[in-house]
Amino acid sequence: MGDVTVTVCTTCRRADVDPEAPRPGSVLLAALTEAGLPEGVRIRGTECLSACTRGCSMVLSGGDTRWTYIYGDLSPDDHVDDILAGVAAYAATDDGLVPWRQRPVIFRKQSIARIPPADTPSQE
Amino acid sequence: MGDVTVTVCTTCRRADVDPEAPRPGSVLLAALTEAGLPEGVRIRGTECLSACTRGCSMVLSGGDTRWTYIYGDLSPDDHVDDILAGVAAYAATDDGLVPWRQRPVIFRKQSIARIPPADTPSQE
Numbered sequence: 001m002g003d004v005t006v007t008v009c010t011t012c013r014r015a016d017v018d019p020e021a022p023r024p025g026s027v028l029l030a031a032l033t034e035a036g037l038p039e040g041v042r043i044r045g046t047e048c049l050s051a052c053t054r055g056c057s058m059v060l061s062g063g064d065t066r067w068t069y070i071y072g073d074l075s076p077d078d079h080v081d082d083i084l085a086g087v088a089a090y091a092a093t094d095d096g097l098v099p100w101r102q103r104p105v106i107f108r109k110q111s112i113a114r115i116p117p118a119d120t121p122s123q124e
Numbered sequence: 125m126g127d128v129t130v131t132v133c134t135t136c137r138r139a140d141v142d143p144e145a146p147r148p149g150s151v152l153l154a155a156l157t158e159a160g161l162p163e164g165v166r167i168r169g170t171e172c173l174s175a176c177t178r179g180c181s182m183v184l185s186g187g188d189t190r191w192t193y194i195y196g197d198l199s200p201d202d203h204v205d206d207i208l209a210g211v212a213a214y215a216a217t218d219d220g221l222v223p224w225r226q227r228p229v230i231f232r233k234q235s236i237a238r239i240p241p242a243d244t245p246s247q248e
Contacts, residue, residue, distance in 0.1 A: 010248060044246035051237040059239050070237045112237055113175040113194045115183050122168035
């Protein structure tokens with residue numbers, strides 16, 4: 001299994017914040033970086049995930065064998081601990097599929113989409 | 125650059141269709157397969173992309189160097205030709221970034237999210 005990457009959109013903003021303030025995505029990226037992610041987990045910013053109506057948004061991905069998840073409506077004030085717990089649970093799997101009840105509520109309720117690993121066969 | 129994959133959710137449905145009819149995602153998968161995708165493009169179905177409110181949905185991905193795109197609100201009746209054109213334009217790129225005006229309108233307007241290639245450096 002490959003390394004896990006957290007990709008945070010640094011551009012998007014929530015509708016309820018001051019447009020002149022630092023973008024919540026940048027604040028979230030800094031907060032997660034400072035809090036410290038599990039060993040082997042990389043974090044990066046990206047300028048646009050095209051999920052602008054659901055910002056802050058982030059992607060959780062991890063090599064060729066794991067499902068990829070996209071989450072939205074995240075808050076740098078409220079969700080850092082839950083994100084860290086969810087990332088740790090994901091990183092501990094081979095396929096990215098954390099049992100439903102072990103996922104943080106924000107990951108259960110604020111998923112925008114998920115993508116199967118590249119080598120998953122067709123299901124019709 | 126790796127092979128391009130089109131992943132169609134076969135489970136989700138549009139709000140306006142008969143719940144007893146074949147799922148539009150299955151119909152879309154069959155229509156794209158029958159129409160014939162560009163050489164080197166693989167198509168597969170998947171049982172859930174967790175983009176249920178935006179069905180039909182599909183993912184366009186292609187190896188380690190291309191951006192990944194997720195599209196929603198697709199119709200097997202109206203969008204097959206546009207999807208094929210958009211997939212061909214994407215497959216002709218190294219990085220998945222088709223110039224804006226060369227993208228089909230449905231790809232411009234119905235993007236749910238996009239994900240940078242795994243090796244893209246952090247932008248902060």
